[in-house]
Amino acid sequence: MAAAAAAAAAAAAAAPSPPPPLQYQPGFGNEFSSEALPGALPQGQNSPKTCPYGLYAEQLSGTHFTAPRVANRRSWLYRIRPSVTHQPFHPVDFPNESLTADFAAGTVTPNQLRWRPFPVPSEPVDWVRGLFTLCGTGRASLKEGFAIHVYAANQSMDTSALANADGDFLIVPQQGALRLKTEFGLLDVAPGEIAVVPRGVRFSVALHNGAARGYVLETFQGHFALPDLGPIGSNGLASPRDFLHPVAWYEDVEGVSYSVLHKLEGQLFVATQSFSPFNVVAWHGNYVPYKYDLARFCPMNAVAFDHPDPSIFTVLTVPSYTPGAPPTADFVIFPPRWLVAEHTFRPPYYHRNCASEFMGLIRGQYEAKLDGGFLPGGASLHLCMTPHGPDTATFERAVGGGGAAAEGPAHLGHETLAFMFETSAVPRITPAALSCPCVDRDYYKCWVGLRSHFDPTATPAAATPAPKPGTTTPLNGGKAAAAESGGGGANGAAAAVAAPSHVNGVGGGGGGAGQQ
Secondary structure, eight states: OHHHHHHHHHHHHHSOOOOOOOOEEEOSSOOEEEESSTTOSOSSOSSOSSOGGGOEEEEEESSOTTSOTTTOOEEEEEESSOTTOSOOOEEOSSOOTTOOSBOTTOBOOSSOEEEOOOOOOSSOOOTTTTEEEEEEEEEGGGTEEEEEEEEEEOSOOSSEEEEESSOEEEEEEEESOEEEEETTEEEEEOTTEEEEEOTTOOEEEEESSSOEEEEEEEESSSOOBOOOOGGGOSSOBSOGGGEEEEOOOOOOOEEEEEEEEEEETTEEEEEEEEEOSOOEEEEEESOOOEEEEGGGOBOOOOSSSSOOOGGGGEEEEEOOSSTTSOOSEEEEEEOSOEEOOTTSOOSOOOBOOSSEEEEEEEESOOTTOOSSOSOTTOEEEEOTTOOBOOOHHHHHHHHHOOHHHHHSOEEOOTTOEEEEEEESSOOEEOHHHHHSTTBOTTGGGGGTTOOOOOOTTOOOOOOOOOOOTTOOOOTTSSHHHHHHHHTSHHHHHHHHHHSOOOBTTBOOSOOOOOOO
């Protein structure tokens, strides 16, 4: 026994320890700086005659030179060899016909669209080859509009990198954690987090778990920004301090053939070079990739009755070039939260919208779809003025309940997370997206069972009187109702403690509507 224990201890000691977590710089829109070697950043100027350590100075501009200072984006990189050192570009030998950045020939439809989860391929496919365009608007050549893609991959980009000249990528992993190797450093991004890689930044994607799937919003114009908070005040939604940027990290690798992919107007080109493109020893600026943990989002919600519009859940937005005009696109999430609105149909309301809405599901079950067709890794799309809303099962459950448990606080559960790309434009769907096997041809049937409840002879219930000033009415009828809602026993006691309380007739938690 002692010998076995000693052998086990020796084996544990010999096992490699897990790598330390990556270091990041917090903030949003800041001027950042980082150096992997002390003194690598030039002091007092950007492009000295001779850079420290014999490095090359290179500027990466994300806006035109004369953009207003508040909007100007650029970074200076100090690298072992400049990025211009490569063989000529030529079209890739694996033309991705399902990837596009021009939607003039796309299709529009007033029908509700839904896709079942996109499968992870069985043959080796890396992140670039696994991109699949579903829809979009405008065209990258004019720097207007956006594209929505999904990706499915099972191979890391070990000796290749991508630079997207068409726009910024917002990457939403759904399955499998990613390591993004960028010119600015490393980002680890897991499901439940997002990453933004600005236009032109070279990066590669390594898979932590052998297979990966997710969603991408690509904006051809502007850059992602935090939404204004208006009457909310100075706090809430996504906090700038929770956005994380990489620290400088470099590879000094020579004599190995690297492929640098370049996406331009949706076409893929490739050039080879004999050194790693991730050779930046130091950098400074405000044009930097970043990540964000969606669990850090602080929802604002209805605490009395009805629902706010889904814009209250906006994480990032792409403002229009024209002040006051609708944004190019919004990234909205529907996170775990309390539902407490009284005398309210709590699921998302039925809706026709001048905006168009693309939805994806990262995990769990979306609150408006109980039919089992909207699954993690799948998607739905409702174009301008296409009606949508809860399916039959969701409606019947919401209006058929009663009692204190139905009106009391309810939590969506921590294992649900859906999101939406919303735009005032009308996306066009690609032919590949409409013809792929994942299209759910029976999506419309989830609403077919909605029957008429109209009864012209019924006597409408009187409006519930408001509590008198100075009185306090527990939202869920006190501990007994909380115990009923929590299932009784120890769970019920926990619910009585954890559930939001009701103060002077005002609800104490959130409702909120999604929009599928």
